[in-house]
Amino acid sequence: xxxxxxxxxxxxxxxxxxxxxxxxxxxxxxxxxxxxxxxxxxxxxxxxxxxxxxxxxxxxxxxxxxxxxxxxxxxxxxxxxxxxxxxxxxxxxxxxxxxxxxxxxxxxxxxxxxxxxxxxxxxxxxxxxxxxxxxxxxxxxxxxxxxxxxxxxxxxxxxxxxxxxxxxxxxxxxxxxxxxxxxxxxxxxxxxxxxxxxxxxxxxxxxxxxxxxxxxxxxxxxxxxxxxxxxxxxxxxxxxxxxxxxxxxxxxxxxxxxxxxxxxxxxxxxxxxxxxxxxxxxxxxxxxxxxxxxxxxxxxxxxxxxxxxxxxxxxxxxxxx
Amino acid sequence: xxxxxxxxxxxxxxxxxxxxxxxxxxxxxxxxxxxxxxxxxxxxxxxxxxxxxxxxxxxxxxxxxxxxxxxxxxxxxxxxxxxxxxxxxxxxxxxxxxxxxxxxxxxxxxxxxxxxxxxxxxxxxxxxxxxxxxxxxxxxxxxxxxxxxxxxxxxxxxxxxxxxxxxxxxxxxxxxxxxxxxxxxxxxxxxxxxxxxxxxxxxxxxxxxxxxxxxxxxxxxxxxxxxxxxxxxxxxxxxxxxxxxxxxxxxxxxxxxxxxxxxxxxxxxxxxxxxxxxxxxxxxxxxxxxxxxxxxxxxxxxxxxxxxxxxxxxxxxxxxx
Numbered sequence: 001x002x003x004x005x006x007x008x009x010x011x012x013x014x015x016x017x018x019x020x021x022x023x024x025x026x027x028x029x030x031x032x033x034x035x036x037x038x039x040x041x042x043x044x045x046x047x048x049x050x051x052x053x054x055x056x057x058x059x060x061x062x063x064x065x066x067x068x069x070x071x072x073x074x075x076x077x078x079x080x081x082x083x084x085x086x087x088x089x090x091x092x093x094x095x096x097x098x099x100x101x102x103x104x105x106x107x108x109x110x111x112x113x114x115x116x117x118x119x120x121x122x123x124x125x126x127x128x129x130x131x132x133x134x135x136x137x138x139x140x141x142x143x144x145x146x147x148x149x150x151x152x153x154x155x156x157x158x159x160x161x162x163x164x165x166x167x168x169x170x171x172x173x174x175x176x177x178x179x180x181x182x183x184x185x186x187x188x189x190x191x192x193x194x195x196x197x198x199x200x201x202x203x204x205x206x207x208x209x210x211x212x213x214x215x216x217x218x219x220x221x222x223x224x225x226x227x228x229x230x231x232x233x234x235x236x237x238x239x240x241x242x243x244x245x246x247x248x249x250x251x252x253x254x255x256x257x258x259x260x261x262x263x264x265x266x267x268x269x270x271x272x273x274x275x276x277x278x279x280x281x282x283x284x285x286x287x288x289x290x291x292x293x294x295x296x297x298x299x300x301x302x303x304x305x306x307x308x309x310x311x312x313x314x315x316x317x318x319x320x321x
Numbered sequence: 322x323x324x325x326x327x328x329x330x331x332x333x334x335x336x337x338x339x340x341x342x343x344x345x346x347x348x349x350x351x352x353x354x355x356x357x358x359x360x361x362x363x364x365x366x367x368x369x370x371x372x373x374x375x376x377x378x379x380x381x382x383x384x385x386x387x388x389x390x391x392x393x394x395x396x397x398x399x400x401x402x403x404x405x406x407x408x409x410x411x412x413x414x415x416x417x418x419x420x421x422x423x424x425x426x427x428x429x430x431x432x433x434x435x436x437x438x439x440x441x442x443x444x445x446x447x448x449x450x451x452x453x454x455x456x457x458x459x460x461x462x463x464x465x466x467x468x469x470x471x472x473x474x475x476x477x478x479x480x481x482x483x484x485x486x487x488x489x490x491x492x493x494x495x496x497x498x499x500x501x502x503x504x505x506x507x508x509x510x511x512x513x514x515x516x517x518x519x520x521x522x523x524x525x526x527x528x529x530x531x532x533x534x535x536x537x538x539x540x541x542x543x544x545x546x547x548x549x550x551x552x553x554x555x556x557x558x559x560x561x562x563x564x565x566x567x568x569x570x571x572x573x574x575x576x577x578x579x580x581x582x583x584x585x586x587x588x589x590x591x592x593x594x595x596x597x598x599x600x601x602x603x604x605x606x607x608x609x610x611x612x613x614x615x616x617x618x619x620x621x622x623x624x625x626x627x628x629x630x631x632x633x634x635x636x637x638x639x640x641x642x
Contacts, residue, residue, distance in 0.1 A: 015582065090484060127560065135461050137459060138458060138460060139459060139461065140456050140459045140460065140461065140476070141479065141561050142479075142480070143483065145480055145484070148476045148479065148480040151476050152473050152476050152477075155461070155463070155469045155472050155473050155476075156469070156473075158463075158469065159461065159466055161463065161467040163411060163466070173493070177596070222563065237460065239464060239594060240462050308618070
């Protein structure tokens with residue numbers, strides 16, 4: 001299998017590449033090569049197959065054609081401008097998240113080998129007001145440019161799949177938590193920060209109230225989603241190619257209680273409450289709970305309690321508590 | 322008021338322009354000028370205000386900027402490649418229906434006068450399977466490229482409105498019936514043909530079964546929708562800028578019964594049944610009935626029985642029955 005990953009230097013793209021290197025197989029077949037694409041060079045990884053890094057701007061015309069010239073069997077498209085940045089820079093968001101995605105799909109169409117394309121969408125395609133639990137047939141009325149761009153990507157993915165130009169599966173990721181590393185420009189960044197920073201002995205800013213409820217999954221779950229989306233039989237999915245991924249619904253207060261259970265009360269004291277009206281307004285428009293029945297029925301699985309997410313992060317980050 | 326109409330030489334665009342000329346006012350204010358844009362020249366109309374025709378390709382970069390250079394107050398965007406053609410010519414459909422729409426919205430954004438933009442979407446944004454009656458919060462899973470392109474236009478309209486770049490109202494038109502003139506390349510063309518051609522004493526081909534149920538409104542209703550969408554207070558509509566228009570749900574059999582009641586049994590004999598698997602497959606994926614509560618609550622109104630639609634066509638076409 002030849003695998004192409006866009007956004008390979010990003011947190012999830014990189015975790016997927018590392019897991020692919022560890023497994024050596026995807027969709028039941030041996031991996032032959034991995035192309036890691038990002039706007040910057042992706043750091044090398046140790047693997048039993050050939051890898052190469054390509055630094056390229058997907059939003060520039062003509063770039064995508066080169067990426068798919070060797071006919072990858074599986075394309076994982078995670079490259080994107082994140083929510084906070086897409087909201088601040090309207091043009092950049094559309095250039096990367098819409099034009100970049102369309103260029104990629106067009107290049108794949110022209111390469112004419114119909115690979116499985118796993119597109120990372122987001123629960124940001126949903127916008128308030130919505131029912132307490134969002135069902136699989138609820139409409140997309142995003143309240144951010146990022147969500148609008150992801151919803152457009154979903155429509156393109158489904159139409160290109162229907163026309164036989166590619167074989168797409170779109171997965172609407174929950175907010176991924178706990179993200180390792182530094183805060184990013186996603187408005188959701190604090191959901192990871194309030195766990196990650198205290199575990200590192202650092203102060204974390206909480207810009208919303210403890211009662212905010214949100215839909216979450218771990219980086220490990222996201223990587224499992226990618227592998228499942230890469231292997232699943234398209235016939236089981238049918239025409240509706242975009243799936244809300246499973247996750248767990250937790251309030252900020254419940255997340256902090258988990259942190260205390262897993263790492264003690266001193267860590268919790270490192271969380272400083274500093275309400276930010278802009279982030280509060282964005283987060284108010286976000287999904288709180290989803291009924292991801294379709295995805296669960298198709299074999300996608302996530303954590304069912306937040307303690308498991310905190311413990312996975314403690315383990316992955318090699319933290320002593 | 323300066324009014325700009327794209328697709329002004331098309332059936333609905335033209336009817337709107339004629340009605341605008343007859344009224345002389347829109348959204349409670351006097352019309353000062355009307356720009357009629359289409360890929361071909363729009364025939365002149367008699368009006369109490371200045372009109373001019375612009376033949377231009379909206380899918381070509383740079384064209385839209387010229388169209389909005391004089392800062393229209395109201396833009397009615399009906400220009401589109403229709404469903405049958407968008408399905409047959411994938412590139413043309415995306416070029417006109419997606420790129421053309423985006424160029425127009427971008428040009429409006431740059432002109433910076435925030436006009437009311439009325440975008441004609443379609444019930445083709447819905448794709449089977451769906452409930453017998455499609456509610457206002459049902460998701461868009463189009464089964465045609467045309468429907469995908471319209472759904473993308475809806476997302477753009479809502480995002481540009483949310484950002485304050487324009488003041489959009491998207492209206493999902495039912496299938497418009499009875500269309501005057503010749504059949505077009507829309508897969509839905511026969512819905513008009515089976516009424517229009519017999520009324521003209523000509524044979525009509527019916528490519529689907531009599532039990533096919535569909536969601537319909539007259540050209541008169543569509544023009545009323547345009548005027549209502551041009552004048553409605555955006556604050557009443559809120560963030561969800563795309564509305565399923567009211568219509569009536571009728572089977573082909575019921576439509577034919579209406580024709581017989583309005584014009585006699587001899588006309589009905591001119592309908593020749595010739596099943597077309599391609600059209601049957603497309604139509605199977607189409608909406609049969611909608612609960613257009615939101616639009617009705619916002620003052621949009623359509624016919625409630627098909628006899629009224631047939632009689633309106635007989636009157637508009639000046640046919641003696």
